[in-house]
Amino acid sequence: MMTIEELNKIKAAKEELVLVRRVVSEQGEELSKKTGYRKQVLVCGGTGCTSSGSKKVVEALESSLAQLGIEKEIYVVRTGCFGLCALGPIMIVYPEGCFYSQVTPDGVRRIAEEHLKNGNIVKELLYAETVHEDGSIISLNETRFYKKQLRVALRNCGVINPENIEEYIASDGYQALAKVLTSMTPEEVIDEITKSGLRGRGGGGFPTGRKWSFAKAAEGEIKYVCCNADEGDPGAFMDRSILEGDPHSVIEAMAIAGYSIGASKGYVYIRAEYPIAVQRLSIAVNQAKEYGLLGENIFGTDFCFDIEIRLGAGAFVCGEETALMTSIEGHRGEPRPRPPFPAVKGLFGKPTVLNNVETYANIAQIILKGSEWFSSIGTATSKGTKVFALGGKITNVGLVEVPMGTTLREIVEEIGGGIPNGKKFKAAQTGGPSGGCIPACHIDTPIDYDSLIALGSMMGSGGLIILDEDTCMVDISKFYLEFTVDESCGKCTPCRIGTRRLLQFLEKITSGNGEPEDLEKIEELALHMKSSSLCALGQSAPNPVLSTVKYFRDEYLAHINDKTCPAGVCKSLMYYEIMPGLCRGCTLCARNCPTKAISGQVKTPHVIDKEKCIKCGLCVQNCKFNAIVKK
Amino acid sequence: MEAKTKYAFTGTAAQENQLKEVIERHKNQPGGLMPVLQEAQEIYGYLPIEVQSMISEGMGISMSEIYGVATFYSQFSLVPKGENRISICLGTACYVKGADKILEAVENKLGIKSGECTENRLFSLDCTRCIGACGLAPVMMINDDVYGKMTVDKVDSIIDSYIKKSRKGGDK
Numbered sequence: 001m002m003t004i005e006e007l008n009k010i011k012a013a014k015e016e017l018v019l020v021r022r023v024v025s026e027q028g029e030e031l032s033k034k035t036g037y038r039k040q041v042l043v044c045g046g047t048g049c050t051s052s053g054s055k056k057v058v059e060a061l062e063s064s065l066a067q068l069g070i071e072k073e074i075y076v077v078r079t080g081c082f083g084l085c086a087l088g089p090i091m092i093v094y095p096e097g098c099f100y101s102q103v104t105p106d107g108v109r110r111i112a113e114e115h116l117k118n119g120n121i122v123k124e125l126l127y128a129e130t131v132h133e134d135g136s137i138i139s140l141n142e143t144r145f146y147k148k149q150l151r152v153a154l155r156n157c158g159v160i161n162p163e164n165i166e167e168y169i170a171s172d173g174y175q176a177l178a179k180v181l182t183s184m185t186p187e188e189v190i191d192e193i194t195k196s197g198l199r200g201r202g203g204g205g206f207p208t209g210r211k212w213s214f215a216k217a218a219e220g221e222i223k224y225v226c227c228n229a230d231e232g233d234p235g236a237f238m239d240r241s242i243l244e245g246d247p248h249s250v251i252e253a254m255a256i257a258g259y260s261i262g263a264s265k266g267y268v269y270i271r272a273e274y275p276i277a278v279q280r281l282s283i284a285v286n287q288a289k290e291y292g293l294l295g296e297n298i299f300g301t302d303f304c305f306d307i308e309i310r311l312g313a314g315a316f317v318c319g320e321e322t323a324l325m326t327s328i329e330g331h332r333g334e335p336r337p338r339p340p341f342p343a344v345k346g347l348f349g350k351p352t353v354l355n356n357v358e359t360y361a362n363i364a365q366i367i368l369k370g371s372e373w374f375s376s377i378g379t380a381t382s383k384g385t386k387v388f389a390l391g392g393k394i395t396n397v398g399l400v401e402v403p404m405g406t407t408l409r410e411i412v413e414e415i416g417g418g419i420p421n422g423k424k425f426k427a428a429q430t431g432g433p434s435g436g437c438i439p440a441c442h443i444d445t446p447i448d449y450d451s452l453i454a455l456g457s458m459m460g461s462g463g464l465i466i467l468d469e470d471t472c473m474v475d476i477s478k479f480y481l482e483f484t485v486d487e488s489c490g491k492c493t494p495c496r497i498g499t500r501r502l503l504q505f506l507e508k509i510t511s512g513n514g515e516p517e518d519l520e521k522i523e524e525l526a527l528h529m530k531s532s533s534l535c536a537l538g539q540s541a542p543n544p545v546l547s548t549v550k551y552f553r554d555e556y557l558a559h560i561n562d563k564t565c566p567a568g569v570c571k572s573l574m575y576y577e578i579m580p581g582l583c584r585g586c587t588l589c590a591r592n593c594p595t596k597a598i599s600g601q602v603k604t605p606h607v608i609d610k611e612k613c614i615k616c617g618l619c620v621q622n623c624k625f626n627a628i629v630k631k
Numbered sequence: 632m633e634a635k636t637k638y639a640f641t642g643t644a645a646q647e648n649q650l651k652e653v654i655e656r657h658k659n660q661p662g663g664l665m666p667v668l669q670e671a672q673e674i675y676g677y678l679p680i681e682v683q684s685m686i687s688e689g690m691g692i693s694m695s696e697i698y699g700v701a702t703f704y705s706q707f708s709l710v711p712k713g714e715n716r717i718s719i720c721l722g723t724a725c726y727v728k729g730a731d732k733i734l735e736a737v738e739n740k741l742g743i744k745s746g747e748c749t750e751n752r753l754f755s756l757d758c759t760r761c762i763g764a765c766g767l768a769p770v771m772m773i774n775d776d777v778y779g780k781m782t783v784d785k786v787d788s789i790i791d792s793y794i795k796k797s798r799k800g801g802d803k
Contacts, residue, residue, distance in 0.1 A: 272669070272706060310662070311669060313704030330664035331696075332703040348661055489703075594728045594768065616768075 002292040004178050004299060007169060014170035017075070020094050021159050028095030037075040039116055040094045043103075044158065046081030046244050047237070047276055048398075053104075054078075054089035060105035061091075064112035074116055080245015080280075082158035084145055086397040087127060092140075092158075099140050101127040144414050145396050150377065152385045153201075153238075153361035154401045157245030162280045165287040168248040174293050176364035177252050180259055181301045189260045190216060193363070196371035197383030202228055202319075202356030203431065203460045204536070205382070205449040211353060214343035215261040218351035223263035225254050226347060226354040228324055229270035229277070232316040233432030234483065236463035238387040239357035241399050243270070243277035246361065247284035251307060253363035255294065257353050258305045265306055267347065269324050272311040282309060316433075316487035320535045321354050323489070334491045335535035356461065358387055378404035382448035392429070392465035395420050405446040408438060412466060423468040427551070431460025433480040433487075434540035436547025437473065456547040458540065472569035473552040474559055478506040480544040488537065495538025498529040502545060510570040514560035519549060568630050571615045575631055580605040582627035589619035589628065638711055638748070640681040647685065649674050654689035664692060664700060668707060676752065677708045711748045713755030715793050719745070720770040721758045729783075730769040734758065736786040737771070753797055754790070 017035045020028050021042065032038070043049075043058050058078060065071040082090050087101035091108070098121055100111060107125050114120045123131055129143045140146055151157075160167040168174075180189050194209025215223060227250060231239040243250065254266040270278055285307050288294040296304045310328050317323045318333040325347045327333035346352025362384060366374045375383045382404040388411065391397050395417035402411065408428055412418065419425050427437040430447075436457035438445065445451050449459050467476065481503040490496045505522050508514055526542030533539045549556055558566050565573040578589070578598075583605040590598040590606055597613040600606030608619070608628075620628045653670045657663030667690065671682050678701050687694045701707045719725075719734045734745065737756060741749050748755040759772075771778045771789075778789060 310665065312706075313665065313669065314706035315704050327665065328662050330662035330700070332699050334703075 001297055001300060004182065007174055007178060007299075010166050010169045011172075011175075014166050018160060018167055018170040021092075023095075028097070032095040035075070038070075038073040039096075040075040040077060041116070042077050042079050042092045042094070042158070044080070044082050044088060044090045045078035045162075045276070046085070046241055047274070048081065048085035049088035049090055050276065056105050057089045057091065057103050057108050060108045061112060064109045065116070068112060068117050070112075070117055077161045078163075079159060080157040080162050081154075081241040081399055083149075083154070083399040083401075084127075084396060085399065086395070096121065096137070097140055098137065099127045099130045100125050144417060145398075145400075148406065148410055148415055149401050150385050150403050151401050152365055152374075152377075153242060153249075153358050153387055154245070154399070155365070156249065157241060157399075160246065162245050162247055163283050165248060165284065165291060165293075168246070172364075172368060173248055174252055176367035177255050177259075177293070178299055180256050180367060181299050181303055186216060186260045186262065189256065189367070192371050193260075193366060194371075196366045196374040197378070197381075198359065198362055198366060198374065199382060199449060200356060201358035201362075201386070201461070203434065203458060205459060208355060208359055211343060211355070212257060212260050214341070215263075215351045215353045218344045220351045222265075222348075222350045223261050224347045224350055224352040225257045225261070225263045225266040226325065226328070226352055227254055227266065227268040227360060228319065228321070228354055228356045229268055229274075229281075230312045230319045230324060231271060231274075231357075231461060232319045232487075233434075233461055233463045235389060235391050235429075235465050236432060236461045237389045238399060238462050240271075240274050240277050242357050242361050242387075243274070243281050247277075247281045248288065249364055250281075250357055250360045251284055251288050251294065253355075253360035254307060255298070255303075255305045256363055256367065257355070257360075259303050261351070261353055263353070264304045265308070267308050267310055267328055269310050269312060269318070269328055272313060278309070278311065285309065315489070316483075317489045317535070317537050320537055323535065324354065325352065332489070334489045335537075337534060358462070379446060379448045381450050386447070386459070386462060388462045388464040390416055390464050390466070393419055393423065393468040393471070394466040404448045407444050407446050409443045411447075411464065412443065416466065419466065419468050423470065425466065426469050426471055427467045427473070429457075429465040429467060429476065429544075430463065431458040431540075431543070432463045433483050434458060434536065434543055435460045435463075436543045437467070437476075437551060439551040456550055457543065470567055470569070472510075472565050472567035473548040473555050474506060474510055474565075475567075475569045477545045477548050478503065478510055481506055481541070484537065484541040488541075492532075492534035492538060494529045494532040495534065495541065498525060498533070498538065499541050501525060502529075502542060506545070509556065509559045510565070511572040512559070512563045512570075514556075516560060518560060519553070519556060522549060574615065575610050576608050576613060576615065576617075576619060576628055577631055578606050578608055579627050579629060582625050584625055584627075586624070588622050588624065592618050592622045594618065638679070640679050642675060642679075642681060646674050650682065650685060651689065654686065658690060664690060664697070668697075668701060672707060677711045679709065679711075711752055711755070713748050713752055714797060715754050715773055717754055717756045717790075718759045718772045719756070720768070720772070725769040728768045730781075732783055733769050733771060733781050733786065736783045737790070740786055740790055753794065 016031050020031045043054055065074055089103050091100040091103045111122050114122050130138045132138050156171055160171055190209055190212045198208045199205040229239050294306055312318050315333045318327045320335045321342055323333045323335040342352045342354055378384050385401050385403050387401045390400055400415050425440050427439045429437050438455055452459050485499045485503050488495045488499050505518055526546050529542050530539050555566055558564050563573055568574050585603040587602055595612045595614050597609045598606050650671055653667055657667045667686055672678055675682055683697045687697050719730055721730055738744055741754050743749055743756055745756050745758045769781045771781050
């Protein structure tokens with residue numbers, strides 16, 4: 001068992017080590033002297049940077065330090081995600097706060113010798129935005145990517161070593177649990193969470209405090225706390241990053257929820273496709289047990305709490321709360337009708353609180369800093385911050401956390417660094433297969449739960465995919481429908497048949513066979529699906545289609561009436577043509593055409609036979625005179 | 632892919648003991664079927680009917696329930712997969728550049744058809760739709776490695792390199 005005094009002792013011992021990474025320059029140098037390490041090197045060990053080779057970077061770093069004989073002066077930490085995945089692998093050196101991006105093993109050997117040993121920053125390997133024109137170094141928090149961000153849920157991601165509970169404790173970890181257990185009643189905790197205005201981050205946006213109060217009020221000896229870590233939206237990775245970078249924040253919050261509603265057992269349902277997150281979470285749970293922060297009589301009180309990890313097995317529908325619980329129970333993960341709601345009758349038929357990873361990541365901060373602090377951030381109805389996984393046609397692909405109410409323009413143009421290759425912003429897709437598209441005319445809308453719903457989309461878990469002028473909106477709807485058709489569990493007819501019929505309409509339109517009445521039929525079918533599907537998967541599956549029909553009707557009509565795809569994506573509706581004025585008759589295209597669809601004499605303009613052409617685009621790639629155009 | 636029954640079940644006594652131990656560990660755990668199926672798939676590499684039936688007996692859960700769960704989740708496979716998964720792109724661009732000949736060469740080399748797995752479970756072979764590498768056509772993928780501009784001559788040496796790398800190398 002751990003006492004609060006012991007917790008504070010661990011905190012005091014490690015506090016400076018972690019604080020060096022949160023402050024800049026002079027202050028950091030003073031602090032750094034007290035830690036016993038001259039410098040600290042943080043290497044991102046999130047999934048993004050791991051795929052781009054951060055493991056090799058760490059190996060090269062450690063071997064270089066040993067070769068240079070400075071391994072005892074430099075403290076190397078593998079952290080969770082820093083957010084700027086596009087520039088991975090990322091490495092930060094403290095106390096200077098030097099941000100090295102796209103680091104290679106060769107680069108790391110240079111950094112070790114020149115910077116870590118001799119103290120000369122290797123400027124050309126730094127993230128270009130952090131180097132001022134006059135050569136001085138700009139603090140990371142002043143760069144466009146980080147400037148407008150406010151990190152609450154991600155406060156420890158990319159700062160602490162997620163596999164070391166003491167670094168979490170040094171960052172005020174488990175202080176909120178201690179405070180709750182020793183000085184607050186369950187009612188007071190729920191009251192605080194309710195007052196903070198925190199709403200569920202998994203998509204629906206239900207007030208967390210109310211959810212907890214329902215579960216508390218429900219009768220029953222046994223109750224459960226569940227964590228939804230089954231992040232299935234293609235393009236969303238915020239929950240994964242939190243679990244990879246700061247798993248203890250979720251564990252601590254689940255224990256607080258357990259105390260509030262009277263539960264002593266928690267389950268985390270996590271995707272098996274996230275091996276790094278699963279591993280770090282398991283390590284964290286075991287460490288918490290070892291330190292007595294999970295288990296019997298936590299902090300010497302009567303409160304006991306334990307957490308079990310359950311792996312998903314690749315079913316998108318299990319992100320729906322009733323399906324998730326059915327899956328934990330060991331059955332096919334099919335949803336069931338509500339009511340009864342999980343707060344009354346949930347896992348194994350007992351009252352259950354189920355929250356998303358990001359929701360939990362906010363809890364400890366609310367307890368420590370107070371509901372007033374939290375509710376001062378955000379908009380009237382959506383408090384706090386939101387983490388977005390920024391992806392698609394955007395320069396800074398990565399993870400961002402901004403106050404609710406930040407406009408899409410700020411996210412796209414400032415934090416995201418704009419659209420690459422000088423292309424125009426066309427729309428942003430939020431909420432994945434359950435959400436919709438926000439067109440360019442609404443780019444100044446402050447983003448919160450309610451504004452997104454008013455626009456016909458939804459917050460979803462926070463995937464934010466940026467689309468440029470080269471994206472066909474009919475095609476993107478088709479992509480999402482293909483996904484929901486695959487993932488519909490088949491239990492209820494509106495979803496099982498409805499998604500397939502919707503997809504058939506889109507296939508018909510993109511293949512050039514659309515008829516003018518199809519749009520009305522789509523809208524009618526969509527309304528039926530929304531009103532009669534059993535769970536959110538079917539109810540929201542038409543959203544991608546409905547919102548694009550609403551905002552990009554012209555594009556649908558172009559496909560249907562003119563049989564053209566304005567973005568040049570739908571293969572059946574486009575063709576390649578050789579411009580006779582530009583073609584020199586070099587025969588390169590004809591020789592490379594896999595279907596022998598191009599003919600013509602040497603030194604005379606060639607022609608493409610549209611019947612034979614399979615639109616693979618090889619001719620365009622090979623043409624040296626830009627004589628072939630896509631129409 | 633259709634469930635094939637032609638794969639002889641090759642489970643060993645050691646694997647069965649391992650499975651029994653897993654069942655014992657999860658038998659009284661609420662909702663223990665999913666972890667058992669996951670660990671069983673780790674032991675055998677897939678969930679053949681023989682394994683499902685052992686789980687059914689051990690856990691006291693009906694076969695229909697187990698089959699229902701095993702087929703619901705995309706992570707569970709009822710047919711074996713090879714240690715090395717070969718996919719041949721049969722998208723149009725690859726096809727017209729002779730992907731069918733590459734496929735034929737791989738089939739001859741391994742003695743299996745598309746959708747099957749070699750007896751020693753070293754390789755499984757599948758055809759995929761376009762993988763978006765038309766410029767490199769024809770394309771073959773082995774696990775996560777992409778081999779572009781494939782020719783029939785290259786098939787032998789590429790597959791041999793995986794046999795060498797493999798744990799089971801040599802016993803093909």
